[in-house]
Amino acid sequence: MxxxxxxxxxxxxxxxxxxxxxxxxxxxxxxxxxxxxxxxxxxxxxxxxxxxxxxxxxxxxxxxxxxxxxxxxxxxxxxxxxxxxxxxxxxxxxxxxxxxxxxxxxxxxxxxVLVAPAGPADADTAELARVDGVVTARLDDSEIDAHTAPPGLVALLDGVDGDAALTAERLDETTWVAQRWAL
Known part of the structure; x- marks a missing residue:
């Protein structure tokens, strides 16, 4: 769960x-x-x-x-x-x-919540943040290059101007469930 x-x-x-x-x-x-x-x-x-x-x-x-x-x-x-x-x-x-x-x-x-498409190689959990234009990303508690973050989640983060963060959990093989906040 x-x-x-x-x-x-x-x-x-x-x-x-x-x-x-x-x-x-x-x-x-x-x-x-x-x-x-x-x-x-x-x-x-x-x-x-x-x-x-x-x-x-x-x-x-x-x-x-x-x-x-x-x-x-x-x-x-x-x-x-x-x-x-x-x-x-x-x-x-x-x-x-x-x-x-x-x-x-x-x-x-x-x-x-927000939903986004998930790819087969994506992790189970994700965290993305953008502060002062710099994006950071974590998949399954491991920091990754933000350019390799799941594209659907990056699109959700881009849906907010300025500083923002989102957390996401995989719902199934094809879908992320996410929450997003302006910072």
Whole structure:
């Protein structure tokens, strides 16, 4: 499972939601005193019923054409209710994680991603950065010449003016899933 998907699952389970600590009885509690509730690493958080979907947790990626790439063996169409709920607020492409509650309802979170074509010789992970016009690149934690970086990822980095960075993980043999930030 991709590290970005594991991070979504961990946050969805409450491991990294960054809710402010209780400083005194009844003080600094989100929803009670005006303190904002901590936001996880997602753009959308919602619930959905998916009775045909087995298991207790799941991650998937929605590609720009609407294809769902699921990180588990599930019945065809069983993930669609989760995607439909997310797509009320966030269109593809996105990466999602879902956890089933004891009542059977799924809580599903997603964040927008970028996708790029991957070549057969590409690595599993990539990091590219451009600072003051100088591009650096790492594939599978090894620094490489930026001119040999995967062309699809270079094109994504070039989609932002000025200083920028991106991280990417291979989704499958033909696709990178990436996040990009202006610096």
């Amino acid at each position: 991709r590290a970005s998907a594991l991070n979504l699952l961990a946050a969805l389970g409450g491991a990294s939601t960054e809710v402010p600590a209780l400083e005194a009885a009844g003080l600094a509690m989100p929803g009670l005193t005006g303190v904002e509730r901590g936001r996880g690493p997602w753009d959308v958080l919602t619930t959905a019923d998916a009775p045909e979907l087995p298991g207790s947790e799941l991650t998937f990626v929605a590609l720009p054409d609407g294809t769902l790439v699921v990180d588990a063996d599930v019945p065809d169409g069983s993930v669609s209710p989760l995607a439909d709920a997310l797509e009320q607020e966030l269109g593809p492409p996105y990466e999602a994680a879902a956890v089933r509650s004891e009542s059977g309802t799924w809580t599903v979170a997603a964040h927008a």
